[in-house]
Structures are given as C-alpha cells and as structure tokens.
Amino acid sequence: MSVKTSKTKNSSPESLLVRIGVDLSKDAFHVVGLDDKGHKIFRKKFTRESFKLWLSRPDLPRLTVAMEACGGAQWWGSTCQVQGHEPMLIPPHQVKPFATSQKNDYNDAEAICEASLRPRTTKVPVKTPEQQDLTMVLAARAGVIKERTALASRIRAFLLERGVVLPRGITHLGERLSEILDDGANALTQTTRSLLRKLQAKIRTLTDEIEDLDRELKSLSQADKTSRLLQTQPGFGPVISAAMIAVIGHPARFKNGRDMSAYLGLVPSQHTSGDKIRLGKITKRGDSGLRSLLVEGARSVIQAAERTGSGKMKDGKLRAFLLALKARKESPNKVAVAVANKMVRTAWALWMKETAWRAMA
Numbered sequence: 001m002s003v004k005t006s007k008t009k010n011s012s013p014e015s016l017l018v019r020i021g022v023d024l025s026k027d028a029f030h031v032v033g034l035d036d037k038g039h040k041i042f043r044k045k046f047t048r049e050s051f052k053l054w055l056s057r058p059d060l061p062r063l064t065v066a067m068e069a070c071g072g073a074q075w076w077g078s079t080c081q082v083q084g085h086e087p088m089l090i091p092p093h094q095v096k097p098f099a100t101s102q103k104n105d106y107n108d109a110e111a112i113c114e115a116s117l118r119p120r121t122t123k124v125p126v127k128t129p130e131q132q133d134l135t136m137v138l139a140a141r142a143g144v145i146k147e148r149t150a151l152a153s154r155i156r157a158f159l160l161e162r163g164v165v166l167p168r169g170i171t172h173l174g175e176r177l178s179e180i181l182d183d184g185a186n187a188l189t190q191t192t193r194s195l196l197r198k199l200q201a202k203i204r205t206l207t208d209e210i211e212d213l214d215r216e217l218k219s220l221s222q223a224d225k226t227s228r229l230l231q232t233q234p235g236f237g238p239v240i241s242a243a244m245i246a247v248i249g250h251p252a253r254f255k256n257g258r259d260m261s262a263y264l265g266l267v268p269s270q271h272t273s274g275d276k277i278r279l280g281k282i283t284k285r286g287d288s289g290l291r292s293l294l295v296e297g298a299r300s301v302i303q304a305a306e307r308t309g310s311g312k313m314k315d316g317k318l319r320a321f322l323l324a325l326k327a328r329k330e331s332p333n334k335v336a337v338a339v340a341n342k343m344v345r346t347a348w349a350l351w352m353k354e355t356a357w358r359a360m361a
Contacts, residue, residue, distance in 0.1 A: 002294065012124065013033065013041045013042045014033075014042065014057075014059070014060055014061075015059070015061065016035045016036075016041055017033045017034070017041070017042055017060070017061060017063055017129040018031065018034060018035055018036045018062060018063065018064065019033070019034045019064040019065075019066065019113060019116060019117075020034070020042070020062070020063055020064070020065055020066065020113070020272045021034075021066045021109040021111070021112035021113035021114075021186070022035075022051075022065060022066065022076075022109060022112065023067075023068075023073055023105045023106075023108040023109040023112065024068065024070060024071075024073060024255060025075065026048070026065055026072075026258075027045070027047060027048055028045060028046075028047065028105070029042050029045070029046040029048065029051045030044075030046075030105035030106050030108070030109045031045070031051070031109060032106060032110050032112075032113055032145075033063075033107040034117075034194055037056040037191065038081065038117060039258055040110070040113075043106060043109075044258075045105075052079065053349070055079065055080065055083045055085060055195050056083050059136070061088070062084055062085060062264055063085045063086070064085070064086045064088055064116065065080045065085050065086065065087050065088065066088040066090060066112050066115070066116035067087070067088070067089060067090070067112060067114060068089070068090055068091075068092045068095055068112060069089040069090060069092065069124040070092060073089050073124075074089075074126060074127055074132060077089055077126035078126055081126065081244070087126055088116050088123055089123060089124035089125075089126065089271050090112065090116060090121055090122070090123065090124070091122055091124060094115055094121055094122060095108075095111050095112050095115045096111075096116050096217050097115075098110075098111040098112075098114040099111040101200040106251045121347060123253075124247035125250065125253060127246070127249060128295060130158060130220075130224070131245060131246050131249060132243060132246075133220065134217075134242045134246040135246040135247075137213060137216055137220065138154065138239070138242060138243055138246060138289070140213060141210060141213040141214070141217070141239075142289055144206055144209050144213065145208050145210060146335075147206060148203055148207065148210070149170075149207070150171065150205040151175050151202055151203055152170055152197060152203060154199065155173065155177065155196060155199050155200070155203075156173070158192065158195070159196075160190055162186070162187045163186075163187055164180055164186060164187075164188070166180075168208075170203075173203070174203075177196070177200055178200070181196055181197060181200070214239070217239055218238040220238075220242060221238035221239075221241050221242050221336075223237070224241075224242075224245065226241075226245055226351060227242060227245060229350055229351070229354065229355075229356055230244060230245075230347055231350065232356040232357040232358075233261045233343065233347060233350060233357040234301045234304065234318070234341070234343075234347055234348070235294075235297035235298055235300060235339070235343050235358075236297060236347070237297070239293060240290075240293045240294060240297050242290070243287075243290045243293055244290065244347060246329065247264075247286070247287045248260065251347075251348050251351040252352070254348065255351055256277050256345075256348065257344060257345030257346070257347075257348035258345060260344055260345070260347075261341050261344040261345055261348075262283070262285070263284045263285065263286050264285070264286040264290060264291050264294070264344060265282055265284040265285035265286045265288075265291055266275070266282055266291065266294070266337060266340055266341045266344060267282060267283060267301050267341065268280060268281065268282060268283075269281060269283045269351050282337055291313065291340075292339040294343060294344065295336050295340045297336060297340070298334050298336045298338075298339035298340040298342065298343060299332075301322065301339055301343070302322055302326070302335060302339060304334065305318075305319045305322035305323060305326075306326075321342070322339065323330055323334075325339070
C-alpha cells in the first residue's frame with residue numbers, strides 16, 4: 001500500500017475513509033482505513049464497545065467494512081448493516097497471500113484491506129437470524145453425532161480386547177450390545193459389563209438428543225418456503241435443505257448451478273497446462289458437512305432408482321441418467337459424487353426460479 005495521502009485543513013482522516021479492514025478478536029480490534037484511491041490514511045486500535053460506538057457515529061461516511069469470516073464475524077456483519085455500512089466477510093485463506101509483512105494485528109488488517117480490493121475475492125454472505133438458527137442446530141447435531149460415534153468406537157475397542165467383534169454401524173451396536181452384556185458365557189468380567197452398560201446408557205441419551213435435534217430441524221425446515229421447495233427434489237430432506245440454506249444463503253451469488261457445485265467442492269480439480277487437460281479428484285472446497293450430507297443424499301437417490309416407482313423416483317430422465325451411470329461400472333463413490341453434483345445444480349435452478357421439482361418423462 002502507498003503512504004498517507006495529504007488532507008485539507010478542514011478534513012479529518014475519518015471523513016475521507018471509504019474502506020476499512022478490521023482484525024477481529026474478542027476485546028481488541030485493530031483497524032486500518034483506506035481512502036477512495038486505496039491509500040492508507042487511518043490506523044487505530046479499539047476496544048469492543050468503542051469500535052461499535054465508532055461505527056455508529058453520524059459523521060462517519062458509509063464504509064465497506066472488510067473482515068475475515070471467523071468467529072463473531074456474522075454478528076459484526078449484521079451490526080454494520082444496521083449502522084448503514086457494507087460488510088465484506090472474506091475467507092481467511094484468501095487473505096493469507098496478502099500478509100507479506102511480519103505477523104502483527106495491524107499488518108493483518110492491511111492484508112484484509114488488500115484482499116477486499118481484489119475483484120475475484122470471494123465474499124461470505126451475512127446470514128439472517130433464521131439462517132444462523134439453522135447453522136447452530138446443524139452444528140449442534142453434528143457435534144452430538146461425532147460424540148456418539150467416538151463413544152461407539154470406544155465400546156467396540158473394549159469388546160475387541162475381550163474377543164467380541166461387532167459389525168460396523170450404530171444400528172448393529174444398539175441391537176447386539178444388550179445381548180452381549182446379558183450373555184454370561186462370554187469372557188466379559190463384571191467390571192467390564194458395568195462399564196459398558198454405563199457407556200450404552202450414554203449412547204442412548206445421545207441418540208435421543210439427535211432425534212430431538214432432527215425434529216427441531218424438520219420444524220424449522222417446514223416453516224421455511226425455500227426449504228419446502230428444495231425438498232420436492234429427490235435426495236433432499238429437512239437436514240440437507242436446512243444445511244443448504246444455512247451455507248449458501250442465496251443462490252444469486254452464483255452465476256449458475258455449476259458455480260454453486262464448485263463452491264461446495266463437488267467438481268474435479270484441474271492440473272491443466274497448455275493443451276494437456278488433467279482432471280483429478282474433487283476439490284473438496286467449501287463446507288465439508290454439507291458436502292457429506294449431499295453425497296449421502298445422492299446414495300439414497302441411487303438406491304431409489306433401482307426400485308421402479310419408489311417415492312419421488314419415477315421412470316423418467318432422472319432415473320435413466322442414474323441407471324446409465326451405474327451401467328458404466330464406475331465406482332460407487334464416483335457415481336454418488338456425480339449425482340450429488342447434479343442435485344446441487346438442480347437445487348440452484350429450483351431456488352432461483354422458485355419452482356418445485358417435477359419428474360421429467
């Protein structure tokens with residue numbers, strides 16, 4: 001960045017500000033400001049409350065407030081909108097290339113400013129309160145599932161040390177564990193049985209929590225018009241629809257369905273040079289949780305395609321497309337990702353046109 005610009009006697013640095021970069025934290029906020037020519041004219045450290053008051057000053061011009069999309073950024077984005085400023089949330093990995101100086105908070109704020117000036121920088125949308133509710137419920141659900149999976153793996157490991165092998169899957173664990181613990185002929189000691197019963201009770205409690213969160217997600221999804229619209233497409237249930245709305249925000253930020261699919265990491269990575277086109281594995285960009293849900297939803301669609309007239313799946317173009325993929329004898333994972341890609345593209349079209357999905361003959 002260039003040096004400070006000259007300012008007239010009657011103008012203050014704040015009056016010339018057009019854009020600021022903010023290095024967020026819990027208590028200390030380091031701000032660097034630019035004028036309309038991109039020159040650095042302002043640098044100041046704020047506390048949390050003083051920064052909020054500074055943004056609300058009536059003599060402050062309307063600013064583009066750039067910050068990394070990190071913890072607390074969504075709240076600050078909403079606060080900026082209320083104060084009449086334009087928030088710009090930038091993914092941290094797009095800021096890092098501009099941090100060319102030594103690591104400190106002011107240099108980080110400058111790097112955020114620099115990244116915000118680039119037209120190709122991706123912007124993270126500011127979520128509405130309803131979208132944040134969906135995000136929090138989904139995050140809580142994912143956390144409980146992870147905790148239950150870790151607990152189930154621990155039980156399997158304990159049983160394996162006593163020569164008892166359980167099949168994979170939480171369903172098999174629930175069906176077989178009580179039977180194993182009640183079997184007095186196996187090598188389990190009383191201490192082991194007592195411990196495993198306690199862990200089994202915890203798994204049941206976590207399962208109840210997951211079911212409660214599923215019901216809450218279903219209720220939130222049914223109350224949302226877009227979610228109901230997305231659920232008309234095969235493979236989209238309340239959880240996937242809620243996750244799509246929470247992560248994407250609005251489809252208009254993407255030029256087409258392929259761009260939205262690329263944002264979610266469902267397109268092949270490229271290593272192309274000259275005339276040699278090399279396509280690799282999927283990029284796995286974007287939200288990993290939503291991508292996993294989409295792939296699982298795609299697997300259910302593939303299974304439905306093998307059963308004529310099952311649910312939303314009828315003899316039409318979609319079923320023919322799925323069966324053609326299967327006929328190529330591609331790996332099941334490749335087929336699932338290809339279907340997930342198609343699901344996202346279709347979701348973009350439904351979302352943009354506000355039209356329900358219908359089977360095409």
